[in-house]
Amino acid sequence: MNAIDKAGTFRLGSRNVKRIGYGAMQLAGPGVFGPPKDRAAAVAVLRAAVESGVDHIDTSDFYGPYVTNQIIREALHPYGDDLLIVTKVGAKRGPDASWAPALSAAELAQAVHDNLRHLGLDVLEVVNLRSAFGLHGPGEGSLEEPITVLAELQQQGLIRHIGLSNVTARQVEEGRRICPIVCVQNQYNLARREDDALVDQLARNGTAYVPFFPLGGFTPLQSNVLTQVAAQIGATPMQVALAWLLQRSPNLLLIPGTSSLAHLHENLAVAALRLPANAAAQLDQAAASAATP
Numbered sequence: 001m002n003a004i005d006k007a008g009t010f011r012l013g014s015r016n017v018k019r020i021g022y023g024a025m026q027l028a029g030p031g032v033f034g035p036p037k038d039r040a041a042a043v044a045v046l047r048a049a050v051e052s053g054v055d056h057i058d059t060s061d062f063y064g065p066y067v068t069n070q071i072i073r074e075a076l077h078p079y080g081d082d083l084l085i086v087t088k089v090g091a092k093r094g095p096d097a098s099w100a101p102a103l104s105a106a107e108l109a110q111a112v113h114d115n116l117r118h119l120g121l122d123v124l125e126v127v128n129l130r131s132a133f134g135l136h137g138p139g140e141g142s143l144e145e146p147i148t149v150l151a152e153l154q155q156q157g158l159i160r161h162i163g164l165s166n167v168t169a170r171q172v173e174e175g176r177r178i179c180p181i182v183c184v185q186n187q188y189n190l191a192r193r194e195d196d197a198l199v200d201q202l203a204r205n206g207t208a209y210v211p212f213f214p215l216g217g218f219t220p221l222q223s224n225v226l227t228q229v230a231a232q233i234g235a236t237p238m239q240v241a242l243a244w245l246l247q248r249s250p251n252l253l254l255i256p257g258t259s260s261l262a263h264l265h266e267n268l269a270v271a272a273l274r275l276p277a278n279a280a281a282q283l284d285q286a287a288a289s290a291a292t293p
């Protein structure tokens with residue numbers, strides 16, 4: 001038994017995965033572009049994650065582009081039977097590091113084949129379709145065409161399960177009319193709670209919700225309450241932010257990203273952290289006021 005088992009598991013596609021996993025985006029170079037400064041260190045972080053019991057890694061060919069998937073393959077291939085690698089499609093990178101939507105049938109098929117090759121897999125266990133409606137978060141618009149393309153690739157046996165990213169509740173419903181949707185990956189953390197209702201709705205029907213930027217992403221979370229609670233329970237503020245997510249709802253699967261071994265171990269140690277009731281209440285209150293426009 002690993003220490004991270006203490007956080008329990010939740011269903012993701014065909015598997016039960018541990019509630020603390022790992023997000024690989026931070027392994028690419030600055031701006032999620034190009035190679036990392038220290039490739040050996042990136043390989044070491046991935047190996048340490050799996051040795052510590054991580055069985056869920058989130059990635060994409062957007063990262064680098066291609067770099068993160070290639071490092072995952074170098075570090076971990078051949079993969080253990082219990083390792084679930086989740087990737088995403090629907091965007092591409094320009095030579096200037098820009099991000100652009102890539103949602104045509106040809107681009108999606110290419111992305112699936114690229115991910116298979118870069119990761120060294122015959123089938124992608126879970127593929128998230130990353131929506132590009134909305135500038136700073138999910139925006140409404142039909143995803144019927146790209147989801148139908150992914151469902152066809154699923155029928156061809158290239159994808160086992162389909163998830164959605166950066167989407168609204170309406171788009172999740174639209175997706176469900178086309179194929180089963182096993183997870184939603186949206187931005188959500190102590191300070192960004194626009195998805196509160198969606199988290200609860202997905203929990204009721206047993207669907208995983210995987211928050212991206214659980215620690216604030218490019219703008220790390222900072223708040224007096226986090227600092228106070230951390231001091232009170234002998235943890236770091238980032239650990240408290242992750243512990244709050246774990247206790248928020250049983251369908252939340254965490255994928256904190258880090259390029260640092262020390263931060264990796266700090267994040268995984270959250271599995272054993274319990275927030276006292278008064279601390280949880282303080283954080284909830286702070287989170288609710290942060291969510292009030």
Ligand SMILES: NC(=O)c1ccc[n+]([C@@H]2O[C@H](COP(=O)([O-])OP(=O)(O)OC[C@H]3O[C@@H](n4cnc5c(N)ncnc54)[C@H](OP(=O)(O)O)[C@@H]3O)[C@@H](O)[C@H]2O)c1
Pocket residue numbers: 022023024025026058059088130165166185186211212213214215216217218220238239255256257258259260263264266267
């Ligand atoms: N679907 C989407 O559109 C989407 C978008 C963004 C991300 N994602 C996925 O979500 C994952 C998580 O998001 P993220 O990595 O961008 O953001 P995050 O997990 O919120 O935060 C990562 C940042 O926090 C730092 N950090 C990590 N652990 C720390 C600790 N214990 N103490 C202090 N600092 C710490 C990291 O720096 P160090 O490297 O120095 O630790 C990095 O700067 C990504 O890896 C990616 O797989 C998906």
